[in-house]
Amino acid sequence: xxxxxxxxxxxxxxxxxxxxxxxxxxxxxxxxxxxxxxxxxxxxxxxxxxxxxxxxxxxxxxxxxxxxxxxxxxxxxxxxxxxxxxxxxxxxxx
Numbered sequence: 601x602x603x604x605x606x607x608x609x610x611x612x613x614x615x616x617x618x619x620x621x622x623x624x625x626x627x628x629x630x631x632x633x634x635x636x637x638x639x640x641x642x643x644x645x646x647x648x649x650x651x652x653x654x655x656x657x658x659x660x661x662x663x664x665x666x667x668x669x670x671x672x673x674x675x676x677x678x679x680x681x682x683x684x685x686x687x688x689x690x691x692x693x694x
Contacts, residue, residue, distance in 0.1 A: 605655045607648045615651045619664045628667040630654065636673045640684055645691055653690045657683060
């Protein structure tokens with residue numbers, strides 16, 4: 601995986617994530633619902649870092665160019681059984 605993700609806050613709990621791949625830029629909006637952050641037990645972690653690590657996680661499961669234009673962490677958690685454990689592990693090791 602060679603994607604480099606940049607995360608930019610837009611509004612409260614919403615971020616634009618950009619990845620440069622093969623000379624182009626892919627952009628998706630992510631929403632980090634506070635209830636999901638709490639459910640993940642990551643209240644003390646910067647939301648932007650959670651979003652960035654979520655993008656890294658998703659890139660391990662699908663091509664970045666296939667990311668939907670808008671993602672909500674609650675949908676990621678519902679779609680991937682291993683998301684909660686993997687995102688906690690990624691954040692502890694970063």
